[in-house]
Amino acid sequence: MDKLIIFDTTLRDGEQAPGATLNEREKIEIARQLVTLGVDVIEAGFPISSPGDFRAVNRIASTVKGVVICGLARAVTKDIDAAYKATKPARGGARIHVFLATSKIHMQYKLKKAEDEILRLATESVKYAKKYTRDVEFSPEDASRTEPEFLFRVLEAVIKAGATTVNIPDTVGYAYPAEYGALIRSIHERVPNIHRAVISVHCHNDLGLAVANSLEAVKSGARQVECTINGIGERAGNASMEEIVMAVKTRRDSFPHVTAAINTQEIYKTSRLVSKLTGFVVAPNKAIVGNNAFRHESGIHQDGVMKKRSTYEIIAPEDVGFTGTSLVLGKHSGRHAFEKRLAEMGITVSGDELVRAFEKFKELADKKKNVYEEDMVSLIEDEINKPAEIWQMAAVSYASGTHVTPSATVRLKKQGRGFSVTSTGDGPVDACYKAIEKITRIKTRLLDYRIEAVTSGKDALGEVAVRVQSGKKIAMGRGSSTDVIEASAKAFLNAVNKLASKKKGPDGTLPL
Ligand SMILES: CC(=O)SCCNC(=O)CCNC(=O)[C@H](O)C(C)(C)COP(=O)(O)OP(=O)(O)OC[C@H]1O[C@@H](n2cnc3c(N)ncnc32)[C@H](O)[C@@H]1OP(=O)(O)O
Ligand SMILES: CC(C)C(=O)C(=O)O
Ligand SMILES: [Mg+2]
Missing domain, CATH: 3.30.160.270 (Alpha-isopropylmalate synthase LeuA, regulatory domain)
Structure with a gap:
């Protein structure tokens, strides 16, 4: 079974999300938690981008152990120098990640360079980074919109120049799963020296397909996924780490060939830390880490879960560190869950009393979004014990x-x-x-x-x-x-x- 390398870019691409900026102390706190979570590579930042980001990457490299620390660089020597200096102290290994766009639209309008110039710049940049570290990753930015023949040439050249990981970014989230999987397979078939490098994928979520594309790529031979906690990142975000990891684990039947070394019980905690420090609230319906991901309000589902959890839960909440209540009482709830909650509160009602209390509960739940424990006590007191209205x-x-x-x-x-x-x-x-x-x-x-x-x-x-x-x-x-x-x-x-x-x-x- 192959190892699926989890490359976390929460602190680089995740932080590029407008409003998500993190200071040095916050980045270190997240980096430490990422190590506890068990990621293989932390892309800690883009060191040339600001003195603060340089310091943050450098502090992470000096203090966070047991993981490869990566710094991003354009195909520009001063960026590569900064990435090297910032990541140098990393004991678990330092990686320089060089990127350069290869799609026609980016080359023509953004970089204003022809194919040959791009090929030369890419190769020279990888060689330059290689002087500093064995571990060099190259990303042909906007790979999914790049002419395949040119992409194959670039990949072959950068691997020859020393790239040990080649990343295939779907920079603008344009690909769809079948197409992206086919692209990864064609790289295997058409790049002669591909066996000397790890194929990585980096998917954005503009069409909501980042995770699906990443998984299809893994099925097609990719062995590193670049992802972020809670899926934060540029625009609609990056592929969400927790979704990829739990999909691979839950659907082992479809991914028998790979395993990720993530300590999944740390997922929920990591998600909440990233949410707290970035200020990005996790949507209640977000897969794996949303507040409602393991909660049931509907009576039929509650009844099913009480009888056999796996009727409506494909993941055990404790596997991702979720410890909240799973049965929530509301207007869609049924008698089974109502009775169970009362029993948990030490209140035993049965027969007509239960019928009456349940009717009153439904009336209350129709009016209120949340039915709290005190509402239940009050309801039972009112309807069952019927206190006299003295005053x-x-x-x-x-x-x-x-x-x-x-x-x-x-x-x-x-x-x-x-x-x-x-x-x-x-x-x-x-x-x-x-x-x-x-x-x-x-x-x-x-x-x-x-x-x-x-x-x-x-x-x-x-x-x-x-x-x-x-x-x-x-x-x-x-x-x-x-x-x-x-x-x-x-x-x-x-x-x-x-x-x-x-x-x-x-x-x-x-x-x-
Ligand atoms: C897909 C991605 O996520 S890529 C990463 C995106 N992240 C960021 O941009 C965040 C950090 N960025 C920054 O702080 C700044 O943009 C800096 C420090 C990198 C550069 O700042 P500036 O020098 O002021 O340039 P500016 O950002 O305005 O423009 C980018 C320049 O880099 C060039 N460029 C873009 N990508 C690359 C590349 N991979 N290799 C070489 N040059 C590149 C652009 O063509 C442009 O060059 P020009 O000035 O000759 O027109
Ligand atoms: C820098 C690269 C890998 C990137 O973030 C992208 O293409 O989306
Ligand atoms: Mg990106």
Whole structure:
């Protein structure tokens, strides 16, 4: 079985994504994690591009061990000198990666050079880099749009000049899998000295085909893939490392001939580090590392996963280091998952109670994006234990603003009698809560307060969820209104009623 060399270019091509710029310290932190992940080569940067990038590549080469450190260079001697100087301290090996475009469009309009001049420059640059290190990679940029005959000539020449890896970039993400695979096979057939070099692939995602193209290339004889964590990179990005590695591992039947030495349990952690430091949020539906990659909300899927995981999961989440909850409750969930979640929370309901609680859950899930654990507890308390509504909310009014001491007047009813109290507080919500405490004579501590919009638009309904403690008792409360202060007061009173009914005095109040 051949080794599939994983060449990580998160710190070079990944960092070229607008907005992804990393400083020296951040690059080192990512490089260290890439070593823990087990990549074979780290393309740490483009040393000529800035003094900061030179320093970052140089620091990585000096401090990050156990991996080949690569620096990118144009076919220009000062770039190659800088790449050499920056990568020189690498103990695991230093690689110089020289690139030069070979497609007609790039040669004519960008480089303004003819084929012969390109061939000469490519060969001389590789020879020049070869003076510095044994490990030289050459990339004919835009290879997939290069005239095949010219591409074969360039590859043969650079291998003769000493290139040990020849990379075939699909620079603009133009290729599609069958075509790209055929290109790799034709290189095997038409470049006489190809056996002296490793064929590498470097695919961009402009048509969403970067991973598919890379995999097809591996099937066709490529033995190095250039990729980035989370697929970040120029424009639509590069081929995503985690997708390639997990595809090769999961579909061993299709890739029996290669193996990648990646410690896959580190994938999720690496993804989150790169996301945090670049500021590029990972889409929830991103393969392998998206938040939803291993989560199920649909009842039929949840039921299947509970009965046999592999009905809907082709990868074990722990294989990529994902440890979050896999069953998410929402409007598409079914009874099996609902019951399981309750059981996990230590709540056992069955028969009619379960039917009722499930109906209420569906109603709530229709309104809310997320059904939290506290919502479940509150739902069970409301629907199953049915606490008596000892105090009813009659009215709330409040005053607040700049240079105004927040105050609230709350009017509650109990057994037909009205009670009204005005109180001040740290804000209108606090003033309401103090007024309710005074009327009910229940002393509380607010443990948690959460507010979210359950409908959209200017008249959105705000729902407040609170967790309130009195003595040793804790109760959840929920309240909704288009006025968030009123919703807050309702939620608090809902919790206070539960506390009162949990330990009623003769008049339904808790002892102070
Ligand atoms: C496909 C890829 O990802 S390639 C890598 C792309 N990455 C980057 O460009 C990031 C870092 N780049 C930089 O910091 C700068 O572009 C530098 C330092 C490399 C060069 O900066 P400048 O000297 O100011 O040149 P500028 O970027 O404006 O133009 C590029 C020049 O390099 C030439 N060039 C482009 N590719 C190559 C190459 N592979 N070999 C030789 N020359 C090249 C261009 O033709 C142009 O030359 P010209 O000035 O004679 O017209
Ligand atoms: C420098 C080369 C390999 C590149 O990034 C590309 O062609 O996309
Ligand atoms: Mg690229």
